[in-house]
Structures are given as C-alpha cells and as structure tokens.
Amino acid sequence: MRSLDGVQQAEPGPFLYHRILSCLKESAAYEVSKTAVWLAAASFVFILLLNIGAIKKAGVSVGSEQQELRELAVQYQMLNNNTMLYN
Amino acid sequence: MPVDHSSPFEDIYQSYKNKVFNTVIGYLQHTENAEEVTQDVFMEIYRSLPGFRQESAFSTWVYRIAVNKSLDFLKSSQRKKRLAFISSLFSPATPPPPDFVHPGVLLEQKERSVYLFKAIDTLPENQKTAFILARLEGLGNKEVSEIMQISVGAVESLLSRARENLKKQLSHYYRS
Numbered sequence: 405m406r407s408l409d410g411v412q413q414a415e416p417g418p419f420l421y422h423r424i425l426s427c428l429k430e431s432a433a434y435e436v437s438k439t440a441v442w443l444a445a446a447s448f449v450f451i452l453l454l455n456i457g458a459i460k461k462a463g464v465s466v467g468s469e470q471q472e473l474r475e476l477a478v479q480y481q482m483l484n485n486n487t488m489l490y491n
Numbered sequence: 492m493p494v495d496h497s498s499p500f501e502d503i504y505q506s507y508k509n510k511v512f513n514t515v516i517g518y519l520q521h522t523e524n525a526e527e528v529t530q531d532v533f534m535e536i537y538r539s540l541p542g543f544r545q546e547s548a549f550s551t552w553v554y555r556i557a558v559n560k561s562l563d564f565l566k567s568s569q570r571k572k573r574l575a576f577i578s579s580l581f582s583p584a585t586p587p588p589p590d591f592v593h594p595g596v597l598l599e600q601k602e603r604s605v606y607l608f609k610a611i612d613t614l615p616e617n618q619k620t621a622f623i624l625a626r627l628e629g630l631g632n633k634e635v636s637e638i639m640q641i642s643v644g645a646v647e648s649l650l651s652r653a654r655e656n657l658k659k660q661l662s663h664y665y666r667s
Contacts, residue, residue: 407596410597411600413509413510420530421504427530
C-alpha cells in the first residue's frame with residue numbers, strides 16, 4: 405500500500421498538444437454551422453409546404469373536373485339514372 | 492469552430508495536462524490509451540468551455556470530464572474484451588498485456604506497485620475513483636467529494652472500503 409508514497413504525476417508525451425490541435429482542426433473542417441442547419445431545415449419546410457399546396461390544388465381541380473363531366477353527362481342524358489323502361 | 496492557437500486553451504492544457512493524464516492513467520494503466528483518452532478529455536473541454544457555468548471550480552469540472560471519459564473507455568474496452576474472448580475460442584490465444592508500471596512511482600517501489608495497480612484494477616468503480624483521486628492525484632476528501640458529487644463522509648467510507656479491499660487483494664498476491 406505504501407508503494408504510492410512519493411509518487412510523482414505522470415506526464416503525457418510532448419506531442420499530445422499538437423495532436424489535440426490537429427484533431428480539433430479536422431473536426432472543425434467537418435462541422436456544419438448552425439446557420440446552415442437552420443437554412444436547410446427552412447428550405448425543407450418550404451418545399452414540403454409547396455408540395456402540400458400543390459397536392460391540395462390538384463385535388464380541388466380533379467374534383468371540379470369530375471363535377472363538370474357529371475354535369476355534361478346529365479345534360480346529354482348519358483347517365484342512366486332513371487329506372488323507367490323505354491316506351 | 493475555429494482553433495485559435497494563441498487561445499487560453501493552451502494555458503488550460505499546460506495547467507491541467509498532468510492532472511488529467513495522471514488521473515486517466517490510474518484508471519487505464521496503459522500509457523498509449525491514457526494519451527488517447529487525455530486527448531478526448533481536452534477536446535471535450537474545448538467544445539464545452541463556452542457552456543461551463545461556473546457552478547463548480549474549473550478543476551472539479553476538468554476532473555469530472557477525465558473521470559467520465561476514463562470510465563467510458565474502460566466500459567467500451569470491457570465490451571471489446573468479451574468479444575475478443577469469444578473470438579479467441581476459435582483462434583490462437585494472444586499473450587496477456589505486460590504489467591503496468593506507473594511512470595511516477597519511485598524506482599525502489601516499482602516492483603511492489605505492479606501488484607498494487609493490479610489490485611486497484613479489481614476495485615468497484617466508485618472505490619477506484621475515490622482511491623485514484625485521493626491517493627494517486629493527492630486530492631483532499633472535500634475536492635474528491637465535489638468531483639464525485641457525493642458527501643465527504645461517503646468519500647471517507649469509499650476510501651476505507653477501498654483500502655480494505657486492496658489489503659485483501661495484496662495479501663492474496665503476496666501469498667501466491
């Protein structure tokens with residue numbers, strides 16, 4: 405137990421600081437800034453909203469087209485809605 | 492994140508490099524691995540420095556990072572050892588690692604310290620932390636309690652149990 409009496413602090417190698425600096429530089433090179441992250445997120449949301457808008461608009465136009473077709477069919481009596489027999 | 496060469500970071504490194512390395516080597520008992528973890532500790536200090544809220548002393552904060560990084564490294568190397576054990580069943584056995592001799596131990600104590608470090612390695616996590624910080628790093632019980640975020644009484648109890656366990660382990664080594 406007394407073998408730790410008078411123990412000195414161990415020292416790291418002389419080049420460790422430079423290794424740490426180069427690792428920090430390397431990681432800084434790959435780091436993405438917060439502004440870029442926010443910009444990407446905002447672009448994504450914008451594109452998503454555009455898509456949702458386009459889908460909704462397409463849905464409405466498809467609906468109105470079908471309505472027009474139905475009206476046309478009724479007008480020209482193309483739909484066999486009545487169950488009456490031909491005289 | 493730009494790296495400023497003339498920043499206070501170099502001063503921090505110069506002031507704490509031995510404290511961090513000495514703590515880490517106490518846990519890892521391997522010089523190369525201790526340098527790797529010391530590097531991780533200083534990278535963490537660099538990244539977290541803007542968020543340091545001065546709720547504790549700066550040295551306490553640094554020691555906490557060093558202790559946590561060391562324990563993380565030990566856990567991951569234990570997982571690797573388990574995997575290596577399984578793979579060793581199907582391949583030739585690798586030789587055991589050489590005995591660890593702490594570079595700061597006095598020359599006449601080196602041989603005996605090998606057994607002590609082997610015994611330290613078997614201590615439970617909390618006892619090991621308390622013993623390394625108090626005996627190897629030479630910190631007071633109050634500082635150890637702040638680093639470990641426990642009471643001074645709890646540190647005393649951990650140290651007492653660590654000593655008992657080490658005595659048992661060492662008597663076993665000397666008998667064999």
